Amino acid sequence: xxxxxxxxxxxxxxxxxxxxxxxxxxxxxxxxxxxxxxxxxxxxxxxxxxxxxxxxxxxxxxxxxxxxxxxxxxxxxxxxxxxxxxxxxxxxxxxxxxxxxxxxxxxxxxxxxxxxxxxxxxxxxxxxxxxxxxxxxxxxxxxxxxxxxxxxxxxxxxxxxxxxxxxxxxxxxxxxxxxxxxxxxxxxxxxxxxxxxxxxxxxxxxxxxxxxxxxxxxxxxxxxxxxxxxxxxxxxxxx
Amino acid sequence: xxxxxxxxxxxxxxxxxxxxxxxxxxxxxxxxxxxxxxxxxxxxxxxxxxxxxxxxxxxxxxxxxxxxxxxxxxxxxxxxxxxxxxxxxxxxxxxxxxxxxxxxxxxxxxxxxxxxxxxxxxxxxxxxxxxxxxxxxxxxxxxxxxxxxxxxxxxxxxxxxxxxxxxxxxxxxxxxxxxxxxxxxxxxxxxxxxxxxxxxxxxxxxxxxxxxxxxxxxxxxxxxxxxxxxxxxxxxxxx
Numbered sequence: 001x002x003x004x005x006x007x008x009x010x011x012x013x014x015x016x017x018x019x020x021x022x023x024x025x026x027x028x029x030x031x032x033x034x035x036x037x038x039x040x041x042x043x044x045x046x047x048x049x050x051x052x053x054x055x056x057x058x059x060x061x062x063x064x065x066x067x068x069x070x071x072x073x074x075x076x077x078x079x080x081x082x083x084x085x086x087x088x089x090x091x092x093x094x095x096x097x098x099x100x101x102x103x104x105x106x107x108x109x110x111x112x113x114x115x116x117x118x119x120x121x122x123x124x125x126x127x128x129x130x131x132x133x134x135x136x137x138x139x140x141x142x143x144x145x146x147x148x149x150x151x152x153x154x155x156x157x158x159x160x161x162x163x164x165x166x167x168x169x170x171x172x173x174x175x176x177x178x179x180x181x182x183x184x185x186x187x188x189x190x191x192x193x194x195x196x197x198x199x200x201x202x203x204x205x206x207x208x209x210x211x212x213x214x215x216x217x218x219x220x221x222x223x224x225x226x227x228x229x230x231x232x233x234x235x236x237x238x239x
Numbered sequence: 240x241x242x243x244x245x246x247x248x249x250x251x252x253x254x255x256x257x258x259x260x261x262x263x264x265x266x267x268x269x270x271x272x273x274x275x276x277x278x279x280x281x282x283x284x285x286x287x288x289x290x291x292x293x294x295x296x297x298x299x300x301x302x303x304x305x306x307x308x309x310x311x312x313x314x315x316x317x318x319x320x321x322x323x324x325x326x327x328x329x330x331x332x333x334x335x336x337x338x339x340x341x342x343x344x345x346x347x348x349x350x351x352x353x354x355x356x357x358x359x360x361x362x363x364x365x366x367x368x369x370x371x372x373x374x375x376x377x378x379x380x381x382x383x384x385x386x387x388x389x390x391x392x393x394x395x396x397x398x399x400x401x402x403x404x405x406x407x408x409x410x411x412x413x414x415x416x417x418x419x420x421x422x423x424x425x426x427x428x429x430x431x432x433x434x435x436x437x438x439x440x441x442x443x444x445x446x447x448x449x450x451x452x453x454x455x456x457x458x459x460x461x462x463x464x465x466x467x468x469x470x471x472x473x474x475x476x477x478x
Contacts, residue, residue, distance in 0.1 A: 002459045072457040095464050138458040182422070182475060218311040219377040220241045225334050225467050232471040236421060 001026045003040040003048065003139045005132050006065065017041075017051065019061045027053070027061055041065050042141035044132075071141040075100040075235055076187040078163055081223070082109035082194035086119035088224050090130050093121075093146075095224065097134025099231050102144045105163075108152045111196040117150055152202065160209040164189050169211045172230055173203050174220055176213030184234050192226055240265045242279040242287065242378045244371050245304065256280075256290065258300045266292070266300055280304050281380035283371075310380040314339040314474055315426040317402055320462070321348035321433035325358035327463050329369050332360075332385075334463065336373025338470050341383045344402075347391045348441055350433040356389055391441065399448040403428050408450045411469055412442050413459055415452030423473050431465055 001023070010017040019027065027033045035053050041063065042048035048071055051063035083106045084092050096104055106122075120126055127146050135141060149155040168184055171191040191198075191206055198206065203213060221229060240262070249256040258266065266272045274292050280302065281287035287310055290302035322345045323331050335343055345361075359365055366385050374380060388394040407423055410430040430437075430445055437445065442452060460468060 091463075094461075098458060098460055098464060099468070100458060137461055140458065219337060219339060219379065221337055222333075222376055224330075225337060228464050228467040229338070229471040232468040233475075236472075 001030070001133075001136045003042050003136050003141075004051065005136050005141060006041055006043050006051075008044075012062075015065050016054075017063050017065055019063065020059065024059075024061050027056070033061075039063075040139065041067070042071060042135075042139070043067055045142055047071070048139065048141055072100060072139070074102045074142055075231065077101055077231065077235070078103045078105065078167065078187075078189040079227075079231075080105040080107060080160075080163075080189060080191040081227075082107055082192065082198070083112045083116045084223050085113075085116060085195065086121055088222070089116075089119060089121050092224050092227055093127070093130040094134035094137070095227055097131045097140070097144055098138035099228060100138070100140060101231070102142060103147075104144055105147045105149060105155075107149045107155055109194050109202055110152075110199045111194040122148065153205070156202075156205045156209050160206075164210045169209075170214050171198070171203060171206045171211040172216065172226060173198060173213045174215050174218075176203075176215045178212060178214045180214040180216055180230060180233055182233050183236050188234055190230060190234065192223060192230065195223065240269070240372075240375045242281050242375050242380075243290065244375050244380060245280055245282050245290075247283075251301075254304050255293075256302050256304055258302065259298065263298075263300050266295070272300075278302075279378065280306070281310060281374075281378070282306055284381055286310070287378065287380055311339060311378070313341045313381055314470065316340055316470065316474070317342045317344065317406065317426075317428040318466075318470075319344040319346060319399075319402075319428060319430040320466075321346055321431065321437070322351045322355045323462050324352075324434065325355060325360055327461070328355075328358060328360050331463050331466055332366065332369040333373035333376065334466055336370045336379070336383055337377035338467060339377070339379060340470070341381060342386075343383055344386045344388060344394075346388045346394050348433050349391075349438045350435040361387065392444070395441075395444045395448050399445075403449045408448075409453050410437070410442060410445045410450040411455065411465060412437060412452045413454050413457075415442075415454045417451060417453045419453040419455055419469060419472055421472050422475050427473055429469060429473065431462060431469065434462065 004023050006017050012018055033053055035056055037053045038050045041051035047067040048069045049067040051065045054062045054064055079101050131144055168188040191211055243262050245256050251257055272292055274295055276292045277289045280290035286306040287308040288306035290304045293301045293303055318340050370383050407427040
């Protein structure tokens with residue numbers, strides 16, 4: 001937690017917040033903070049700054065916050081991801097949030113096992129928690145939007161073309177002929193398949209919707225590695 | 240496992256191997272392979288090709304292998320990494336192996352907790368297993384070398400300068416003024432600190448040894464994210 005993210009419900013006045021639970025625990029045990037200390041804070045979807053600890057007990061900390069800095073730039077990226085295996089999903093979410101991805105679409109694909117959609121990590125509360133952890137790691141405040149689409153064909157045929165408008169649209173797929181571009185200076189949409197990849201039918205449908213197939217070389221990467229590798233390649237600056 | 244990595248002890252003849260344990264399990268349960276099937280294989284530190292399943296029982300599979308393709312290019316990178324937290328270490332190792340890093344130095348740093356060095360993941364057997372998993376994921380055969388240095392100062396003063404000779408030498412450190420370069424066409428050495436970063440003293444010593452401090456922008460990334468992001472940025476092609 002390089003920054004404590006503050007939500008509306010944490011505020012007790014315009015510049016006063018009460019922290020409990022995980023963030024309090026972090027203050028006490030990791031930062032070993034005490035009254036008078038200043039810690040980096042940011043308001044969800046708002047400005048960043050510092051919080052001065054006014055009081056600190058076993059159950060809560062009261063902070064006086066000063067918020068004046070802008071959060072880092074978001075990435076101009078729409079990330080369309082075949083729903084990852086639950087074990088990996090949390091980490092992928094946190095990684096996306098820390099890299100500055102703000103628009104995440106979780107879609108179905110032939111090789112997405114039905115059970116993946118049952119994971120508790122998809123609940124609104126758990127999505128928010130893991131995105132928060134990623135933002136707090138990276139010192140960002142702007143909460144990504146996560147969209148869940150459990151049917152591939154309606155998504156690709158009815159929604160995807162509009163999502164791709166005025167963007168460089170790519171589908172990462174080993175074995176395609178074009179290498180993944182570097183240093184984009186414009187908005188992009190990037191589709192990443194499941195373990196085992198999109199099927200040929202799915203790649204065909206994504207291409208029909210406007211995506212270009214691109215590869216990363218002969219190495220096959222796990223989704224959790226492919227996400228940072230592709231994003232770092234597409235955009236020079238992470239913020 | 241996109242390729243089964245074969246070791247000397249697996250060979251029963253010049254083109255015959257016996258698979259047991261994890262790789263057999265994968266053949267049976269994930270690939271659902273049977274006699275006559277061909278699977279991608281590679282000989283550790285050697286060529287890649289295909290293995291035809293001659294017999295398959297509950298306890299072993301016999302394959303006839305044909306090995307003629309070269310593995311993908313290694314990255315010309317010496318990666319010097321403050322020993323990560325054990326929970327993260329396995330994944331970082333696998334990621335490095337799948338990205339083509341062949342030279343990994345695990346070093347001490349003020350913020351590396353002493354307990355990190357006690358992890359069983361540092362045993363020779365476990366290092367080999369996790370590097371193997373990374374290579375099998377990426378379809379590579381060349382086993383990375385891992386060097387363990389539990390004392391920071393002797394490493395940086397006595398060994399590091401020679402390691403950096405004829406290489407672009409970098410230390411990733413938030414807050415430095417130079418952005419991390421992109422598209423290197425020459426060998427590089429990259430130092431990555433622990434959670435919380437190298438101390439100023441440590442950055443100073445690394446700079447004295449010849450490293451330039453570089454940053455990735457305002458976002459602070461976890462080590463397991465920073466590794467693929469930095470590598471992807473430094474080298475266009477992963478293989």
